[in-house]
Amino acid sequence: MAEEVxxxxxxxxxxxxxxxxxxxxKGVPYENIYEDLSEKSSLLLHYNPIHKKVPVLVxxxxxxxxxxxxxxxxxxxxxxxxLFPEDPYERATARFWARFGDDQVLPSVFGVFIKQGKERExxxxxAHGNLKYLEEELRGKxxxxxxxIGFLDLxxxxxxxxxxxxxxxxxxxxxDHEKYPLLLAWIQNFMDDPIIKExxxxxxxxxxxxxxxxxxxxxxxAAEK
Amino acid sequence: MADELVLLDTCVSMFGMRxxxxxxxxxxxxxxxxxxxxxxxxxxxxxxxxxxxxxVLIHNGKPICESLIIVQYIDEVWNDRSPFLPSxxxxxxxxxxxxxxxxxxxxxxxxxxLVTTKGEEQEAAKKEFLEIYKTMERELGxxxxxxxxxxxxxxxxxxxxxSWFYVYExxxxxxxxxxxxxxxxxxxxxMQKESVAKTLPDQKKVYKRVLELYGLK
Numbered sequence: 001m002a003e004e005v006x007x008x009x010x011x012x013x014x015x016x017x018x019x020x021x022x023x024x025x026k027g028v029p030y031e032n033i034y035e036d037l038s039e040k041s042s043l044l045l046h047y048n049p050i051h052k053k054v055p056v057l058v059x060x061x062x063x064x065x066x067x068x069x070x071x072x073x074x075x076x077x078x079x080x081x082x083l084f085p086e087d088p089y090e091r092a093t094a095r096f097w098a099r100f101g102d103d104q105v106l107p108s109v110f111g112v113f114i115k116q117g118k119e120r121e122x123x124x125x126x127a128h129g130n131l132k133y134l135e136e137e138l139r140g141k142x143x144x145x146x147x148x149i150g151f152l153d154l155x156x157x158x159x160x161x162x163x164x165x166x167x168x169x170x171x172x173x174x175x176d177h178e179k180y181p182l183l184l185a186w187i188q189n190f191m192d193d194p195i196i197k198e199x200x201x202x203x204x205x206x207x208x209x210x211x212x213x214x215x216x217x218x219x220x221x222a223a224e225k
Numbered sequence: 226m227a228d229e230l231v232l233l234d235t236c237v238s239m240f241g242m243r244x245x246x247x248x249x250x251x252x253x254x255x256x257x258x259x260x261x262x263x264x265x266x267x268x269x270x271x272x273x274x275x276x277x278x279x280x281v282l283i284h285n286g287k288p289i290c291e292s293l294i295i296v297q298y299i300d301e302v303w304n305d306r307s308p309f310l311p312s313x314x315x316x317x318x319x320x321x322x323x324x325x326x327x328x329x330x331x332x333x334x335x336x337x338x339l340v341t342t343k344g345e346e347q348e349a350a351k352k353e354f355l356e357i358y359k360t361m362e363r364e365l366g367x368x369x370x371x372x373x374x375x376x377x378x379x380x381x382x383x384x385x386x387x388s389w390f391y392v393y394e395x396x397x398x399x400x401x402x403x404x405x406x407x408x409x410x411x412x413x414x415x416m417q418k419e420s421v422a423k424t425l426p427d428q429k430k431v432y433k434r435v436l437e438l439y440g441l442k
Contacts, residue, residue: 050326050360062315069321076314088301092289099291100275133275 005030008044008056010037011201012209014158015067016055021154022071024195026078068098071151083151097137097144098155105130106158112174113166114217127174131183134159138182142189149193153186157196160187165206169214230255231283233269235262237434239333240292241280242385242424247296249420250376251303255282293324296381309378316373323364323371324382330357332386340396341439351397358405365407369414376418380411384421387412391428392435 005023007030009016023030035044035054047056047063057064057073064070075084085091108130111123134156137144144152159175164187167173175183190196232248232255234241248255260269260279272281272288281288282295284302289295300309310317335357338350361383365371371379390401390412402409415421435441 059315064315064318064322066322066325069318069325072321073314073318076317088298089284089287089289091301092294092298095294095297096289096291099294 003029004058004060006033006058007031008033008035008041008047008058009054010035012206013054014161015053017157017161017199018067018154019055019057019070019074020199021157021195022074022083022151023078024199025083025149026074026081028074028078068095068102068155071154075151083145083149083154085145085150094145094150094152097133097152100130100133101155105134109159109163109166109174112172113170113214116218124174128179131175131180135180135183138186143186149190149196153190157190159183160190160196161200162206162210163187165203165210166214169207169211228253229283229285232257233260233266233272233281233283234258234279235260237426237431238279239385239388242388243292243381244280244282244295244299245424246381246385246420247299247309249424250307250309250381250418251299252306253299253303293328293382296378300378309372309381311372311377320372320378323361323379327357327361327379327382332357336386336389336393337439339393340435340441347397351399354393355404358401358408362405362407365411370411376415380415384412384415385425387415388425388428388431389435392432395432396441 005028007016007019007023009020009032011034020030020032033043035041037054040052044054044056045052047058048054048065051065053065055065055067055070057070059073059077064073071083075082085094105127108123108127112120112127115123134144141147143149144156163175167175175187177184191200230248230253232241232244234244234257236259245257258266258268260266262279265277269279269281270277272283273279273290276290278290280292280295281290282298283289284298289298296309310320330353332354335350335354339347339354342350361371368374370376371383390409393399394401416425
């Protein structure tokens with residue numbers, strides 16, 4: 001039976017990249033459906049009524065949302081090129097780090113680049129407090145998942161994808177050579193992978209987009225949540 | 226070789242209760258170690274140096290953290306009985322989605338606002354609280370459990386918050402049964418299970434404790 005796999009995404013969403021990378025690593029053909037988030041399609045809203053976000057994977061007409069949930073589904077549905085560890089303990093550990101990444105690392109890193117003055121100083125301390133765990137996790141390993149790219153590398157793809165762009169826009173280095181030699185090496189190894197490389201959006205396009213996004217947080221006070 | 230299992234937890238934690246229910250469902254023996262979160266033990270700080278939170282399940286010396294991750298781990302290791310997740314990948318993904326949705330909504334924090342704030346803030350919290358449960362109620366539909374015919378992953382994720390319904394209802398004078406009848410019916414159905422009934426504390430006890438915890442009358 002012919003498979004129909006569609007990915008609702010934007011050209012830049014790091015969460016959507018997780019999904020397309022996973023499909024690409026497994027050699028699963030799919031169709032990209034690009035969304036304009038300022039004017040979401042009725043189809044997207046139909047497929048993801050709860051969060052109304054990208055990415056959404058639609059497999060033979062059945063939708064799934066939330067990138068980490070989608071990655072688990074992709075792993076269970078297409079068993080070639082396993083991306084998750086086989087051992088349950090290692091799987092639990094990978095899931096923990098992925099959650100830590102999304103719940104703590106990402107907001108803290110983003111916070112550095114949208115805040116100003118004293119709040120930025122505090123945000124930097126928080127971000128380093130989180131990033132150091134990533135550096136430690138890479139000890140003795142080429143990738144978070146070991147010798148090859150796996151689930152956790154895809155989950156942390158945003159570090160490779162976004163941080164240097166933010167750094168360039170704001171003229172601020174967060175991931176420096178002194179503190180993060182392993183993380184910087186990982187970023188290079190990750191980006192050098194042919195599949196990752198091919199899907200990488202053009203840097204100047206990323207700079208333009210994020211310049212506008214980061215700019216929208218200034219001159220307001222840092223967002224309260 | 227016998228498995229050695231230790232659970233670091235606090236008796237009132239709704240997250241810890243998920244793990245206890247999961248262990249009970251699988252009939253797994255473990256050692257329970259009550260933690261004092263105002264004076265965290267060396268063991269807790271060592272086993273969860275990242276977040277320093279409970280629950281932590283220690284399996285043959287190796288720690289697993291985050292309640293839903295622990296529940297999945299238990300399901301995968303003791304996969305010969307009482308599965309929590311369905312076997313179909315799409316159904317599994319749906320279960321993971323709904324448990325994640327519920328946690329993303331931070332029901333505990335919303336509930337806290339509901340009972341500790343006043344005026345507009347409280348009204349907003351109440352609205353949010355009920356919206357979350359109404360969404361879950363729609364997802365439940367006519368099924369006996371979120372897992373379908375059988376008690377499963379999403380049921381475990383949600384049921385532990387049932388012990389606080391009495392708190393919200395009494396302090397804020399509304400009825401969950403009136404607002405979300407299917408959820409209440411589902412909760413009572415879950416309470417018929419030994420693993421749930423033995424794990425969830427008495428609602429009136431929770432009420433007393435919450436009054437102390439939040440300094441309420």
